[in-house]
Amino acid sequence: MSILRSLASRDRVFDFLVPVESPVDVRHGPILYLEDVTVSFDGFKAINDLNLTIDDGELRCIIGPNGAGKTTMMDIITGKTRPDSGQVWFGSRHDLLTMNEPEIASLGIGRKFQKPTVFEALTVFENLELAMAADKRILPTLTARINGEIRDRIDEILEIIGLKPLHARPAGILSHGQKQWLEIGMLLMQRPRLLLVDEPVAGMTEQEMERTAELLTGLAGKQSVVVVEHDMGFVRSIARKVTVLHQGSVLAEGSMDQVSSDPRVIEVYLGAEAEEETL
Amino acid sequence: MDSSRLWLLRPFGERSTLIFLGVLLAAMTLVTLLHVAVPPGHPLYVSAYTVNLSGKYLSYALLAVAVDLVWGYLGILSLGHGAFFALGGYAMGMYLMRQIGDRGVYGHPELPDFMVFLNWDSLPWYWYGFDMAWFAFLMVLLVPGALALVFGFLAFRSRVTGVYLSIITQALTFALMLAFFRNEMGFGGNNGLTDFREILGFNLRSSETRLGLFLATGVALALGYVLCRAIVTSKLGRVCVATRDAEARTRFLGYRVERFQLFVFTVSAMLAGLAGALYVPQVGIINPSEFSPLFSIEIVLWVALGGRATLYGAVIGAILVNYAKTVFTGAMPDAWLFALGGLFVLVTVFLPKGVAGLLALRLRRRRDGDGSFSGKEASA
Numbered sequence: 001m002s003i004l005r006s007l008a009s010r011d012r013v014f015d016f017l018v019p020v021e022s023p024v025d026v027r028h029g030p031i032l033y034l035e036d037v038t039v040s041f042d043g044f045k046a047i048n049d050l051n052l053t054i055d056d057g058e059l060r061c062i063i064g065p066n067g068a069g070k071t072t073m074m075d076i077i078t079g080k081t082r083p084d085s086g087q088v089w090f091g092s093r094h095d096l097l098t099m100n101e102p103e104i105a106s107l108g109i110g111r112k113f114q115k116p117t118v119f120e121a122l123t124v125f126e127n128l129e130l131a132m133a134a135d136k137r138i139l140p141t142l143t144a145r146i147n148g149e150i151r152d153r154i155d156e157i158l159e160i161i162g163l164k165p166l167h168a169r170p171a172g173i174l175s176h177g178q179k180q181w182l183e184i185g186m187l188l189m190q191r192p193r194l195l196l197v198d199e200p201v202a203g204m205t206e207q208e209m210e211r212t213a214e215l216l217t218g219l220a221g222k223q224s225v226v227v228v229e230h231d232m233g234f235v236r237s238i239a240r241k242v243t244v245l246h247q248g249s250v251l252a253e254g255s256m257d258q259v260s261s262d263p264r265v266i267e268v269y270l271g272a273e274a275e276e277e278t279l
Numbered sequence: 280m281d282s283s284r285l286w287l288l289r290p291f292g293e294r295s296t297l298i299f300l301g302v303l304l305a306a307m308t309l310v311t312l313l314h315v316a317v318p319p320g321h322p323l324y325v326s327a328y329t330v331n332l333s334g335k336y337l338s339y340a341l342l343a344v345a346v347d348l349v350w351g352y353l354g355i356l357s358l359g360h361g362a363f364f365a366l367g368g369y370a371m372g373m374y375l376m377r378q379i380g381d382r383g384v385y386g387h388p389e390l391p392d393f394m395v396f397l398n399w400d401s402l403p404w405y406w407y408g409f410d411m412a413w414f415a416f417l418m419v420l421l422v423p424g425a426l427a428l429v430f431g432f433l434a435f436r437s438r439v440t441g442v443y444l445s446i447i448t449q450a451l452t453f454a455l456m457l458a459f460f461r462n463e464m465g466f467g468g469n470n471g472l473t474d475f476r477e478i479l480g481f482n483l484r485s486s487e488t489r490l491g492l493f494l495a496t497g498v499a500l501a502l503g504y505v506l507c508r509a510i511v512t513s514k515l516g517r518v519c520v521a522t523r524d525a526e527a528r529t530r531f532l533g534y535r536v537e538r539f540q541l542f543v544f545t546v547s548a549m550l551a552g553l554a555g556a557l558y559v560p561q562v563g564i565i566n567p568s569e570f571s572p573l574f575s576i577e578i579v580l581w582v583a584l585g586g587r588a589t590l591y592g593a594v595i596g597a598i599l600v601n602y603a604k605t606v607f608t609g610a611m612p613d614a615w616l617f618a619l620g621g622l623f624v625l626v627t628v629f630l631p632k633g634v635a636g637l638l639a640l641r642l643r644r645r646r647d648g649d650g651s652f653s654g655k656e657a658s659a
Contacts, residue, residue: 122521130534136533137538138538141534142510143285143286144513
């Protein structure tokens, strides 16, 4: 009885009643930290002793030939794939290997897939509204209203992704590039700390690529951005730091000029392109 | 509290809803006036038969709205909504049976005629309470709602969607039809429930009661329409459309899609039940044929003809097709199914968005003629 009474008294707060506040701890610099990560599928080592550190606010490009493990790496970070060994930390407080996909997503890691999927029948504005971090149960959703705060937030994102003039148009009429931007905007609505962007400029026109480069470089600083990309021209135009993956581990890391003059990189990846250019 | 009430009032701010309610109100007033104020024999006189028929059309229209809510906005093609309609109808039928009292053919004070005929000596437990109007009217909503809740929970949790769900809903209504055909079920078997006399103390055969039922159905349609409109214009409605077009993506945004599906499916089933309950006293009978899979498919045809995902299109479709059915089955009974099939082919080929799509196109053309901004934008 006395336990019940002490539980009911309001002047004491038990530890388990205190809401777990878990801001991402980036005081030590890195926001994402992968150490000795290995994962194999049927004996094939897709990721082999991978070490990677992303600093808070950094824009990092990851390149590598097909099968280098880029997508698998993204899958590990977002919790879709579990590594056989190694450590994955988000900030210095969150061990991502102990968390599932929704938990990781709510922690602030947003992932943009290669193929854009926006809701074509809804307007650009409504797409962003649905993506917003909010109470997503049935009744709060039914009674939800768009207040000034929400409108401001959506306007802000519309400004960033450059779709403000099209906000009332259905997303179905957008061009491929605009859909990609909208999708990035939908990720931004969830206020992510780290954005994982998979091949953002595949199938884009030259102008759209330029615009995307502006968008991604503009995002860096406010949040960390990791871009996986094949298009070397695009990588050259945005990257301050490039990581080259090969056979599941880091082959080289540094500025674009550094890595593109690295003989090993030229051999495994840039070589093919250099040959094409000389042809 | 304020915001939770506001979502229900939101449709009243839309022009399309006001137009719909206006047209409905005008139609109800016109029928009432022409029935009451014009002497019989006058060419403009609306007979009690026509009033009754119109009431029947309106209950079908409410049913079509319920189907459009799940099909048009959620992408769930239910081919078994007739089951919810019929269950609502049976709940109402049971109440009307109990109102007969001892005036049945066999004069039993408590048992309906068919039970006396089957030599039953007492009322089955599930008939208890149906002598009370409030209980029966509650069951009109709760029984279809409960069935939809259980059925939907199992189906959506297992992520059964698309054509598989359509087939299961067909199976559901077919199974219920077979069950209700059995005399042992206690719902009158093959003959169903009929010989109704009174509803809430009003004589069902009098033209005043029929007019009242017609008006009540009109009001129910208006309320159902506003409720559905409030749902589809809310954020929840946008989640539904998102689910319809890209279910996995919606789930990825953090919405528990199956719960949204279950919620809307259950609301729709309850509306269908209400439609059935209003239908039964106007036609005077409910039997297992309402459970027939064919009827459920026909409802979908009304919605398709009228235009999916507009709600008012469903109303237009239901009234149009059923009016045509009345005319055709009177003039050329054998040709009706051909006419229905032909109509469906024509609409799918020439009016993929149904009659409502045609109306919207007309409106846009007229605006284009004005050279307004939206016109230019649309052509760009």
